[in-house]
Amino acid sequence: MSRHTIKLTVNGEAVEKEVESRLLLVHFVREVLDLTGTHIGCDTTSCGACTVLLDGRAVKSCTVFAAQADGRSVETIEALAADGTLHPLQEGFWEKHGLQCGYCTPGMILSAKHLLEKNPDPTEEEIRWGISGNLCRCTGYNKIVEAIRYAADKQRESTEEVSA
Amino acid sequence: MTHLDDRTEPHSPLPEGASAQVATTDEIRIRTPEKVCGMGHPMKRKEDPRFIQGKGRYVDDVKLPGMLYMDIVRSPYAHAKIKKIDASAALAMDGVLAVITGEDLKAAGDLHWMPTLMSDTQMVLPIEKVAYYAQEICAVVATERYIAADAIEKVVVDYEPLEAVVDPHLALEDKVIVRDDKEKKTNHIWHWEAGDKAATDRVFAEAAHVIEQTMHIPRIHVSSIETCGMVANYSKVTEQMQIYMTSQAPHAHRTVFALVSGLPEQKIQIISPDIGGGFGGKVPVYPGYVCCAVASLVTGKPVKWIEDRSENLQADSFARDYHITAEMAADANGKITGLRVKTLADCGAADAAANPSKFPAGLYSICTGSYDMKAAHIAVDGVYTNKPPGGVAYRCSFRVTEAVHMIERMTDIMAHDLGEDPADFRLKNFIRPDQFPYKSPTGWEYDSGNYKAALDEAMKLIDYRALREEQAAKRERGELMGIGISSFTEVVGAGPSRDFDILGIKMFDSAEIRIHPTGKAIARFGTKSQGQGHETTYAQIVAEELGLPAADVQVEEGDTDTAPYGLGTYASRSTPTAGAAGAMAARKIKAKAKKIAAHLLEVGEEDLEWNVDKFQVKGSPDQAKTIQEIAFAAYTNHPQGMEAGLEATDYYDPPNLTFPFGSYICVVDIDSGTGEVHVRRFVAVDDCGNIINPLIVEGQIHGGLTQGLAPALFEEIVYDENGQNLTGTLADYLVPTAVESPKWETGRTITPSPHHPLGAKGVGESPTVGAPPAIVNAVVDAMWHLGVRHVEIPMTPQRIWAQLREHGVTD
Numbered sequence: 001m002s003r004h005t006i007k008l009t010v011n012g013e014a015v016e017k018e019v020e021s022r023l024l025l026v027h028f029v030r031e032v033l034d035l036t037g038t039h040i041g042c043d044t045t046s047c048g049a050c051t052v053l054l055d056g057r058a059v060k061s062c063t064v065f066a067a068q069a070d071g072r073s074v075e076t077i078e079a080l081a082a083d084g085t086l087h088p089l090q091e092g093f094w095e096k097h098g099l100q101c102g103y104c105t106p107g108m109i110l111s112a113k114h115l116l117e118k119n120p121d122p123t124e125e126e127i128r129w130g131i132s133g134n135l136c137r138c139t140g141y142n143k144i145v146e147a148i149r150y151a152a153d154k155q156r157e158s159t160e161e162v163s164a
Numbered sequence: 165m166t167h168l169d170d171r172t173e174p175h176s177p178l179p180e181g182a183s184a185q186v187a188t189t190d191e192i193r194i195r196t197p198e199k200v201c202g203m204g205h206p207m208k209r210k211e212d213p214r215f216i217q218g219k220g221r222y223v224d225d226v227k228l229p230g231m232l233y234m235d236i237v238r239s240p241y242a243h244a245k246i247k248k249i250d251a252s253a254a255l256a257m258d259g260v261l262a263v264i265t266g267e268d269l270k271a272a273g274d275l276h277w278m279p280t281l282m283s284d285t286q287m288v289l290p291i292e293k294v295a296y297y298a299q300e301i302c303a304v305v306a307t308e309r310y311i312a313a314d315a316i317e318k319v320v321v322d323y324e325p326l327e328a329v330v331d332p333h334l335a336l337e338d339k340v341i342v343r344d345d346k347e348k349k350t351n352h353i354w355h356w357e358a359g360d361k362a363a364t365d366r367v368f369a370e371a372a373h374v375i376e377q378t379m380h381i382p383r384i385h386v387s388s389i390e391t392c393g394m395v396a397n398y399s400k401v402t403e404q405m406q407i408y409m410t411s412q413a414p415h416a417h418r419t420v421f422a423l424v425s426g427l428p429e430q431k432i433q434i435i436s437p438d439i440g441g442g443f444g445g446k447v448p449v450y451p452g453y454v455c456c457a458v459a460s461l462v463t464g465k466p467v468k469w470i471e472d473r474s475e476n477l478q479a480d481s482f483a484r485d486y487h488i489t490a491e492m493a494a495d496a497n498g499k500i501t502g503l504r505v506k507t508l509a510d511c512g513a514a515d516a517a518a519n520p521s522k523f524p525a526g527l528y529s530i531c532t533g534s535y536d537m538k539a540a541h542i543a544v545d546g547v548y549t550n551k552p553p554g555g556v557a558y559r560c561s562f563r564v565t566e567a568v569h570m571i572e573r574m575t576d577i578m579a580h581d582l583g584e585d586p587a588d589f590r591l592k593n594f595i596r597p598d599q600f601p602y603k604s605p606t607g608w609e610y611d612s613g614n615y616k617a618a619l620d621e622a623m624k625l626i627d628y629r630a631l632r633e634e635q636a637a638k639r640e641r642g643e644l645m646g647i648g649i650s651s652f653t654e655v656v657g658a659g660p661s662r663d664f665d666i667l668g669i670k671m672f673d674s675a676e677i678r679i680h681p682t683g684k685a686i687a688r689f690g691t692k693s694q695g696q697g698h699e700t701t702y703a704q705i706v707a708e709e710l711g712l713p714a715a716d717v718q719v720e721e722g723d724t725d726t727a728p729y730g731l732g733t734y735a736s737r738s739t740p741t742a743g744a745a746g747a748m749a750a751r752k753i754k755a756k757a758k759k760i761a762a763h764l765l766e767v768g769e770e771d772l773e774w775n776v777d778k779f780q781v782k783g784s785p786d787q788a789k790t791i792q793e794i795a796f797a798a799y800t801n802h803p804q805g806m807e808a809g810l811e812a813t814d815y816y817d818p819p820n821l822t823f824p825f826g827s828y829i830c831v832v833d834i835d836s837g838t839g840e841v842h843v844r845r846f847v848a849v850d851d852c853g854n855i856i857n858p859l860i861v862e863g864q865i866h867g868g869l870t871q872g873l874a875p876a877l878f879e880e881i882v883y884d885e886n887g888q889n890l891t892g893t894l895a896d897y898l899v900p901t902a903v904e905s906p907k908w909e910t911g912r913t914i915t916p917s918p919h920h921p922l923g924a925k926g927v928g929e930s931p932t933v934g935a936p937p938a939i940v941n942a943v944v945d946a947m948w949h950l951g952v953r954h955v956e957i958p959m960t961p962q963r964i965w966a967q968l969r970e971h972g973v974t975d
């Protein structure tokens with residue numbers, strides 16, 4: 001089995017590891033780096049539980065080799081409140097009861113983060129399409145939509161404050 | 165364990181002044197201030213900070229030193245003889261430590277078979293033949309996850325394929341025998357009846373109208389986003405078996421493991437950590453769990469087994485799969501008089517249903533629903549087929565979903581046949597509020613209900629009469645719009661121990677509360693949350709009873725070494741049983757607190773009254789001791805002759821089940837070109853008795869509704885004629901996304917349970933039970949004028965399109 005040495009940034013920190021070429025990014029994150037907030041829910045790229053940000057874009061880390069992340073930057077759920085303050089999305093999910101078992105939550109939050117970066121003021125329809133690659137079996141999505149709306153409003157308020 | 169003497173308060177499930185008949189309101193009762201956050205407050209969930217920061221701890225997150233990984237070889241045939249298993253190439257691989265086969269399990273003490281929850285037997289690993297596609301053949305143990313996955317490819321199994329029987333009707337012909345290990349060479353497993361056959365036949369003979377309809381409630385799968393898994397950690401030195409497991413019922417599983425393996429029960433610890441959704445799928449013991457535990461026993465090392473999604477969908481327990489033929493009778497006034505039902509239950513290769521043992525068809529006999537009728541009779545036959553075993557709930561209380569689907573469909577067909585509006589027809593036939601407690605023709609005693617209030621509320625919220633006008637106008641223009649109602653009655657909270665048990669263990673549940681000297685508390689329960697928010701709602705129950713802020717009450721579940729024995733979380737039983745135990749344990753504590761307060765205030769107990777969080781002297785409220793002061797005194801200044809400490813345990817055996825109910829109204833538009841169903845509106849009015857946390861209740865209702873929508877429109881586990889699973893991945897088995905899920909509209913009525921200490925009933929499953937027939941009724945309603953009487957679920961565009969074509973609407 002061939003191996004590669006990869007250098008990448010994970011949650012802002014430089015990481016260098018030797019990995020098997022077939023190692024999936026999700027297993028790299030979970031098992032090599034012990035960042036278990038990223039979850040696995042399927043084997044067909046269907047559920048989105050494994051979503052991370054790769055150079056800022058939401059990707060399903062079960063469908064990316066760790067070696068493909070070489071030289072790039074990965075962000076997982078663990079980065080979001082690293083400074084001790086909850087990200088507006090985390091706040092929104094808590095405030096609006098956007099989670100039940102919590103298994104889909106990290107992936108949902110990262111997909112939503114990518115969505116809000118592209119589109120800071122999405123309509124309900126756009127939010128629903130934005131998270132349509134992420135399955136949640138518990139919530140029925142209504143409250144996830146509200147949670148993302150909450151974060152969008154909060155982020156826009158704070159950018160308006162900064163620019164005012 | 166309780167530190168109270170026997171004379172203190174026995175169970176008194178009826179709250180003071182409660183009568184059997186209860187008033188309905190829409191006001192949530194709140195008796196504590198926000199800082200206490202007792203019942204009725206929409207408290208933000210206490211468990212959420214860890215989940216939103218990626219710090220939940222699920223089974224696959226457990227990593228132990230020296231841990232090995234297990235993977236499973238599975239059958240490519242639904243029915244085949246096993247001629248030979250050759251594992252030598254796998255064993256020769258670097259990093260492969262062991263391959264466990266059926267023969268190995270047999271040698272280890274006949275562990276190749278295990279009991280099911282229904283007193284049937286199920287293969288753990290086969291020796292002679294396989295009986296379903298994806299059945300476990302053998303388990304490979306390796307040092308790494310990827311090596312184990314490679315090694316299962318190297319195991320060579322020589323099969324001799326046999327003819328498979330997939331259709332339960334054909335199975336009854338006994339041409340192919342699924343279970344030739346049994347003495348009786350037949351696929352018929354059991355016959356079960358409820359109700360009064362003679363009386364029902366009489367009612368039908370006298371009826372003015374009789375309708376008949378067949379329907380299939382297809383096989384579906386819970387497909388929680390987290391699959392099943394285990395980390396088993398056996399120490400050859402201490403002989404301790406520590407197990408992390410995706411378990412909805414850790415205590416029951418510990419006992420099963422002890423009974424099956426012969427390990428002493430005190431040496432087995434089952435920890436059910438955070439669970440990524442259960443919905444019934446994590447109630448059974450699957451062969452993979454047994455293999456994983458055996459792998460750890462054999463190697464003396466921790467072993468992890470996490471099934472992948474295909475294994476989960478292909479081999480874990482299914483739900484439903486009832487083939488129903490129902491007849492309903494009505495008199496000349498359009499009053500329902502009787503119901504007669506025959507059902508074939510496809511059990512797969514073993515009767516491994518997660519039902520209480522007295523009830524082979526679960527609570528299916530609740531099938532007369534919300535309607536008062538003279539007589540009913542049901543007969544159910546269980547049959548083996550070459551499909552995976554099971555019969556779990558998929559978010560429902562033991563087969564009540566099948567019953568509700570049937571009665572709500574039949575009621576709707578009858579209304580349409582008689583030319584009556586389905587809402588008016590229901591209002592005319594409902595059990596009236598003054599009939600509660602209501603004895604149903606099949607023997608259930610409904611605790612409380614006000615069905616008219618719930619339907620009135622739903623009709624008001626959706627403006628039902630205006631919708632009917634809109635529909636008439638659209639029909640003129642040839643547009644297909646339908647309105648469907650479902651006015652269901654649920655039956656949850658198993659259960660009174662006289663009727664309910666799992667493998668003989670009675671279905672009580674438990675709580676243990678300890679108040680620390682500083683007035684903070686830990687409360688442990690015999691249930692296990694899989695997302696329902698127990699850490700919050702149970703804390704609110706303790707807050708309600710004792711006035712301790714819910715924020716100060718830490719709730720723990722899922723560790724069999726620390727939690728009191730309980731039967732777990734499924735069938736919406738947590739609030740009715742463990743929630744009640746929490747209230748009763750708190751009341752025991754309060755009784756002792758009163759004695760301590762009397763001692764501190766130097767008055768008689770009879771001079772004291774309770775006020776939110778303190779005992780005060782009647783007529784002199786300044787003289788008071790808060791629960792925190794009392795807790796401190798319990799350890800520092802307790803009365804002479806009284807035991808120190810402030811804690812209590814309660815094992816609660818409910819006097820009856822609870823019967824939540826509701827009325828749902830769904831509006832659909834159908835695209836006559838494609839057959840696609842668009843759910844335009846869906847109003848759900850639920851009545852689950854008193855509400856502990858309205859935020860959590862609403863979340864449960866949304867989730868439940870989506871799991872009602874899913875089988876109505878999308879989900880089905882499909883097999884080909886050889887028993888191959890055609891829906892074995894999430895790319896084929898269609899779990900709804902945010903795009904397909906409607907914006908749910910909710911409303912409520914509140915009719916407390918007269919026998920539950922908090923008047924609560926449980927809510928997690930009502931919407932999954934109630935929603936499907938509302939959607940089907942809407943779809944049929946949209947096409948009734950074309951001659952469509954019934955549509956089977958899932959109502960895929962192909963199915964609807966075929967109906968439209970048959971009736972000349974599209975070509």
Ligand code: FES
Binds near residue numbers: 042046047048050062
């Ligand atoms: S694990 Fe399901 S999409 Fe990656």
Ligand code: FES
Binds near residue numbers: 099103137139389
């Ligand atoms: S909260 Fe359980 S899967 Fe989304």
